[in-house]
Amino acid sequence: MEEILISVVQRTLVAGTPLLLGTVGEIISERSGILNLGVEGVMAVGAVTAFIVTHHTGNPWLGLCAAIIAGMLISMVHAFASVSLQSNQVVSGLALTMLGLGVAGLLGKPYVGKPLAIKINAMPIPILSDIPWVGPVFFNQSPFFYMAVLLAIGTWFLLEHTLLGIRIRSTGENPKATETQGVNVSMVRYLSVITGGGFSAMAGAHLSISYSKSWIEGMTAGRGWIVIALTIFALWNPMRAVVGAFLFGGIFVLQYMLQPLGISPNFLAMLPYMATLLVLLVGGLRDSRRLNAPAMLAEPYRRGDR
Amino acid sequence: MKKIETLEMINIYKSFQGVRANDNINLKVSSGEILGLLGENGAGKTTLMNILYGIYQPDAGEIRVNGHRISIDSPKASIDHGIGMVHQHFMLIQNHTVIENIALGYARAPMLFPQKKMRQSIVSFSEKFNFNIDPDKKVWQLSAGEQQRVEIIKALVNGAGLLILDEPTSVLTPQETRDFFHVLEKMRKDGQMIILISHKLDEIKKICDRVTVLRKGRVVGHACTEQMDKRSLARMMIGREVIFSFSREKMSRKEKVLDVVDVEVDGDKGYPVVNGISFEVYRNEIFGIAGVAGNGQRELVEAITGLRMVTHGRIRINDIDITNQSPRKIHNTGVSHVPEERIRFGIAPNLFLYENAILKQHHQKKFSRRAFLAYGRIKAHTRQLIKDFQVATPSINIQTKNLSGGNIQKLILGREIADKPDLLVASHPTYGLDVGATEYLRNQLLKRRAEGGAVLLVSEDLDEIFELCDRVAVIFQGKFMGILESDDSRIADIGLMMAGTKDLRTGEGADDSF
Numbered sequence: 001m002e003e004i005l006i007s008v009v010q011r012t013l014v015a016g017t018p019l020l021l022g023t024v025g026e027i028i029s030e031r032s033g034i035l036n037l038g039v040e041g042v043m044a045v046g047a048v049t050a051f052i053v054t055h056h057t058g059n060p061w062l063g064l065c066a067a068i069i070a071g072m073l074i075s076m077v078h079a080f081a082s083v084s085l086q087s088n089q090v091v092s093g094l095a096l097t098m099l100g101l102g103v104a105g106l107l108g109k110p111y112v113g114k115p116l117a118i119k120i121n122a123m124p125i126p127i128l129s130d131i132p133w134v135g136p137v138f139f140n141q142s143p144f145f146y147m148a149v150l151l152a153i154g155t156w157f158l159l160e161h162t163l164l165g166i167r168i169r170s171t172g173e174n175p176k177a178t179e180t181q182g183v184n185v186s187m188v189r190y191l192s193v194i195t196g197g198g199f200s201a202m203a204g205a206h207l208s209i210s211y212s213k214s215w216i217e218g219m220t221a222g223r224g225w226i227v228i229a230l231t232i233f234a235l236w237n238p239m240r241a242v243v244g245a246f247l248f249g250g251i252f253v254l255q256y257m258l259q260p261l262g263i264s265p266n267f268l269a270m271l272p273y274m275a276t277l278l279v280l281l282v283g284g285l286r287d288s289r290r291l292n293a294p295a296m297l298a299e300p301y302r303r304g305d306r
Numbered sequence: 307m308k309k310i311e312t313l314e315m316i317n318i319y320k321s322f323q324g325v326r327a328n329d330n331i332n333l334k335v336s337s338g339e340i341l342g343l344l345g346e347n348g349a350g351k352t353t354l355m356n357i358l359y360g361i362y363q364p365d366a367g368e369i370r371v372n373g374h375r376i377s378i379d380s381p382k383a384s385i386d387h388g389i390g391m392v393h394q395h396f397m398l399i400q401n402h403t404v405i406e407n408i409a410l411g412y413a414r415a416p417m418l419f420p421q422k423k424m425r426q427s428i429v430s431f432s433e434k435f436n437f438n439i440d441p442d443k444k445v446w447q448l449s450a451g452e453q454q455r456v457e458i459i460k461a462l463v464n465g466a467g468l469l470i471l472d473e474p475t476s477v478l479t480p481q482e483t484r485d486f487f488h489v490l491e492k493m494r495k496d497g498q499m500i501i502l503i504s505h506k507l508d509e510i511k512k513i514c515d516r517v518t519v520l521r522k523g524r525v526v527g528h529a530c531t532e533q534m535d536k537r538s539l540a541r542m543m544i545g546r547e548v549i550f551s552f553s554r555e556k557m558s559r560k561e562k563v564l565d566v567v568d569v570e571v572d573g574d575k576g577y578p579v580v581n582g583i584s585f586e587v588y589r590n591e592i593f594g595i596a597g598v599a600g601n602g603q604r605e606l607v608e609a610i611t612g613l614r615m616v617t618h619g620r621i622r623i624n625d626i627d628i629t630n631q632s633p634r635k636i637h638n639t640g641v642s643h644v645p646e647e648r649i650r651f652g653i654a655p656n657l658f659l660y661e662n663a664i665l666k667q668h669h670q671k672k673f674s675r676r677a678f679l680a681y682g683r684i685k686a687h688t689r690q691l692i693k694d695f696q697v698a699t700p701s702i703n704i705q706t707k708n709l710s711g712g713n714i715q716k717l718i719l720g721r722e723i724a725d726k727p728d729l730l731v732a733s734h735p736t737y738g739l740d741v742g743a744t745e746y747l748r749n750q751l752l753k754r755r756a757e758g759g760a761v762l763l764v765s766e767d768l769d770e771i772f773e774l775c776d777r778v779a780v781i782f783q784g785k786f787m788g789i790l791e792s793d794d795s796r797i798a799d800i801g802l803m804m805a806g807t808k809d810l811r812t813g814e815g816a817d818d819s820f
Contacts, residue, residue, distance in 0.1 A: 173400070178399070
């Protein structure tokens with residue numbers, strides 16, 4: 001019994017890791033006012049890049065770095081469209097998802113079915129991992145898990161307690177006022193979108209070189225969309241994202257556990273989205289200001305407009 | 307960097323889509339001086355200052371600081387040269403705290419923990435000017451006057467030697483204005499250089515050393531305020547004698563049209579902003595509601611016209627209960643509405659003129675048959691309307707957004723009173739309009755009154771209230787401070803009531819800022 005419980009929690013944290021990485025990235029982007037619906041595509045690009053580079057170099061860490069760079073590069077497409085061209089961010093984000101999925105499918109075609117010789121394995125932290133119960137659950141995890149949690153805390157700190165954070169948040173709330181204070185709104189938005197892309201690509205890399213060690217097309221399996229939902233669930237707060245991501249990770253694990261009991265897997269796959277709807281509903285019934293969405297989210301901003 | 311001591315703008319030109327907003331403008335200001343920039347709405351004052359602040363780039367001309375030519379290509383460059391600006395529409399992040407707003411633009415804000423590290427300097431800064439602001443409050447929780455103080459601190463912490471103030475008193479009560487002028491005088495003593503944009507002659511005369519007057523994008527004169535009287539300033543600003551010729555003969559009230567009983571309404575933030583208001587408006591009467599913006603007048607008007615839920619109380623038109631009915635039903639009962647923010651709420655800017663002319667009547671038999679609009683009749687109606695209401699337009703087949711503000715407002719008013727409604731609700735009908743359009747619109751309201759209509763007029767412009775209204779209610783924090791007849795002697799102290807004083811006795815607290 002004890003072992004089952006530990007394994008469930010452990011798998012929950014593993015399943016929640018890519019969700020957390022993606023969500024934190026999306027929070028950064030949305031806090032600067034840019035809605036990025038391309039997460040799913042960027043994740044796929046990250047996953048395939050990480051896999052290919054690891055496959056050829058035999059170094060998964062190099063694969064991770066390459067994935068992050070690839071994710072940042074492809075996110076620039078969205079940044080250029082939504083910041084420089086002031087186009088509709090929903091359209092551009094959806095285009096990025098399709099582009100990313102397409103590119104990943106194309107590049108990954110020769111690698112389908114070839115397992116990696118090496119992947120990023122769980123890294124027990126000395127001493128801490130020996131603590132009963134807590135040790136195996138929290139301190140015997142993939143480095144991705146530690147990175148995700150640290151990045152979430154770091155992002156929260158950045159947004160709430162640094163000048164750069166105030167600039168990012170102000171840009172999302174009121175770009176015009178921010179510009180009059182001498183901040184380069186376009187640059188802040190570019191940086192935020194590109195950083196967010198790096199986070200999403202990391203999430204993708206986790207799937208292909210740590211969670212599993214293979215590439216198949218469509219392996220992101222809608223996680224990018226759950227990230228969008230989680231961003232709202234977390235009310236644009238990285239600390240709440242930690243809770244949300246692992247809660248949703250738990251729902252993933254629940255799918256596997258409840259399936260033998262005869263509950264339709266389609267119903268279970270619906271749970272994360274239903275949970276999001278529920279949160280939005282409950283939030284909407286309360287004071288709307290507390291919902292916390294950046295005021296100018298998805299609104300294009302052009303300098304010098306009357 | 308050397309502190310800014312003189313600033314010159316030389317031969318500045320700027321056009322927007324072919325319209326000259328600034329045409330060869332020159333001005334100069336030095337330390338320890340308050341320069342007034344006087345002009346009507348649309349004279350180009352704000353455009354000129356936005357050029358100085360780096361928001362717009364001039365088409366031609368140069369800017370000199372301490373005699374040296376400089377280029378200002380962004381607000382940041384402007385801040386670096388020691389220029390600070392308080393915009394008419396505050397440039398504040400509503401959801402952020404006071405500290406976060408100040409840290410955003412502060413050149414020496416610490417990278418880490420700016421909120422903690424800057425608190426002390428902000429507190430001592432605000433004590434210097436008796437500002438008394440809680441640095442941890444979110445901006446949306448502050449009053450307009452407090453928000454303005456945040457803006458001033460924002461500009462001054464960066465060591466701005468030149469402070470530009472765009473219509474700073476438009477959101478303040480008379481009492482707040484008086485405090486604000488004390489602050490300005492103190493700054494002048496400290497050697498601060500200030501440019502004050504205003505269209506209010508009293509303010510310019512009271513506080514400014516010199517004045518530069520703009521009209522239609524050109525400088526029409528520079529003067530020392532001491533040598534000018536209000537009359538000659540007004541003549542410079544408007545280009546002709548201001549004679550508002552209104553014939554408001556006395557009329558006895560007829561039947562009751564609007565009956566508002568103990569109405570309460572919630573604001574956007576979910577708490578009550580209209581707290582139990584009762585009044586009646588009669589035929590042959592213009593009933594004015596005066597008050598500083600944000601005291602519940604918008605919500606009250608929206609409740610009467612059906613755009614907002616009434617949480618308590620009743621509203622009746624001609625003894626028919628219309629409380630929480632749909633806007634269309636209320637309109638059909640005989641209520642017309644000239645809304646505030648005419649571009650946002652009064653018209654559909656991208657639709658053609660003739661479409662906007664029947665926005666509320668399109669469903670009536672004369673303009674449509676089943677699902678189809680009768681364009682022939684609609685266009686004929688529109689042509690008549692623009693003739694009757696002197697809407698200047700090259701054609702009725704143009705997008706309505708291409709009209710000037712005054713012509714848009716004439717179109718809206720024409721649409722609203724063409725059906726001779728029993729009650730016309732007009733919110734800030736002449737806000738931002740030139741003198742000619744203002745005069746015309748006010749005369750139309752008086753005409754409506756003479757024809758037997760009831761008019762509910764909400765305005766911040768006290769001249770307008772005094773000229774038009776038979777009775778005036780003063781609203782403050784969602785309550786009426788009192789309802790005065792136009793010949794009531796207490797009306798002189800209306801400024802005090804706008805700041806929340808009730809039960810005035812004659813002559814008490816005569817207010818010199820009016």
